Amino acid sequence: MNEQEILKTELRWSAIVAGAIGVIVVVIVISSAAMVLHPPSNIEPIDPTSLHREGEFVEANLGSIENPDGSITVRIVATQFAFLPRCVPVPVNRRVVFRFATPDVIHGLLISGTNVNTMVVPGYVSQVNTVFPEPGDRFVPCHEYCGIGHGGMWSIVRVVSEEEWQPDSNGRMTCEFPH
Numbered sequence: 001m002n003e004q005e006i007l008k009t010e011l012r013w014s015a016i017v018a019g020a021i022g023v024i025v026v027v028i029v030i031s032s033a034a035m036v037l038h039p040p041s042n043i044e045p046i047d048p049t050s051l052h053r054e055g056e057f058v059e060a061n062l063g064s065i066e067n068p069d070g071s072i073t074v075r076i077v078a079t080q081f082a083f084l085p086r087c088v089p090v091p092v093n094r095r096v097v098f099r100f101a102t103p104d105v106i107h108g109l110l111i112s113g114t115n116v117n118t119m120v121v122p123g124y125v126s127q128v129n130t131v132f133p134e135p136g137d138r139f140v141p142c143h144e145y146c147g148i149g150h151g152g153m154w155s156i157v158r159v160v161s162e163e164e165w166q167p168d169s170n171g172r173m174t175c176e177f178p179h
């Protein structure tokens with residue numbers, strides 16, 4: 001092969017690569033702008049160093065609370081090596097919004113038997129919406145290795161019937177972590 005032929009081949013491959021990149025860019029632009037497809041992340045920054053002192057993740061504001069529209073918001077702090085609070089009651093067949101934050105390292109969690117599965121990254125709030133169609137305890141393990149006590153890091157979501165869901169005058173309800 002002489003130099004001229006090599007140059008031709010290189011130019012041809014350059015054109016193919018440029019074409020492939022062009023197709024990728026067009027797909028990204030169409031899917032994000034026209035089809036509104038974005039990465040499934042709720043980008044909501046939070047200062048992990050002041051989590052316990054101010055804002056919605058102070059201790060008194062953790063756990064389950066009923067909103068005026070009947071939906072439930074659950075706030076949980078994932079920390080080395082526990083979820084706080086360790087037991088969270090929610091009623092069946094209601095929209096439940098989970099909000100998680102961590103003051104230390106990356107944690108992860110899933111709620112067994114549901115599609116809830118998220119990472120909890122320092123500096124960000126992780127938010128997940130779900131509905132529990134059946135009562136019962138759901139096991140919630142940490143599934144992101146976070147240190148020496150990781151294996152004991154788990155909590156419970158206790159799905160209760162409408163009759164058992166009895167929040168106090170502030171809309172809050174707690175439950176006992178099984179020992």
Ligand SMILES: [Cu+2]
Binds near residue numbers: 108144
């Ligand atoms: Cu962990």
